Amino acid sequence: MTELLRAEGLSAFYGPSRILFDVNLVLQEKRTLALLGRNGAGKSTTMKTLAGIVPARSGRIIFAGQDITRMPPHARARLGLAYVPEDRQVFPEHSVEDNLLIAAKSGPDGRRGWTLPRIWDTFPLLENLRAREAGRLSGGEQQLLVIARALMGNPLVLLLDEPSEGLAPMVVATISRMLRELGASGATILLAEQNMHFCLRIAEEAVVIDKGKVVHQQDTVGLARNEDIRRRYLAM
Secondary structure (H helix, E strand, C coil), X not given: CXXXXXXXXXXXXXXXXXXXXXXXXXXXCCCEEEEECCCCCCHHHHHHHHHCCCCEEEEEEEECCEECCCCCHHHHHHHCEEEECCCCCCCCCCEHHXXXXXXXXXXXXXXXXXXXXXXXXXXXXXXXXXXXXXXXXXXXXXXXXXXXXXXXXXXXXXXXECCCCCCCHHHHHHHHHHHHHHHHCCCCEEEEECCHHHHHCCCCEEEEEECCEEEEEEEHHHHHHCHHHHXXXXXX
16 A cells, blocks of 8 residues: 655644644555544644645655655645645635636646546536635535635645534535545545544544644544543544
8 A cells, every 4th residue: 555645753833832742644545544633632733734834843744755844835735735724715706617727737647637527527516606706605615615626636635624614414414425435536635623423434544633642543443432532532
């Protein structure tokens, strides 16, 4: 199995405050890994550090065989690392279709597996809204749009930060189904979430983070049965 993304001893700060403490994780090709933890555990900081938005103070990030620890975010994106932030950043005055076309590019290997027709097939709701301004979409529709927009760049790895946050249960179920289908088609995904039940239906493995430290790692089948870890680190 090919390793696509590795964090080794990753630490990060916001000003003088240390947020991440020697975080280690490994994401294999064509697998979905869940990064689980309560609100404030360090999930989003981990994702931003991997994407290059927050600088790593120490440790290494290896992506597709390259050390990207000091690379800027745009260079990481060109290598095939796509980051979908938790706050659904769309271009509000542009149409759904324009939001997608803005991001269209070949992957680092030259492939263009994700095209507009494939996006419409995968996200039929978006096709019905293709002419609507993105700022007029619901939260769930915007979430689907930012995931689809990331796919238009034909990435090697998709970093999804809290995709179910603040959404109605019906929308969460739709996103869950879509992510399972992406995984089944061979996508490689790192999924940061505090909604454990959402992740257990999507990911094969999980890393649990608490107070900026990795405290547990297990396959999701085992984690679903691990009442001690769930109670200590994941119970709301």
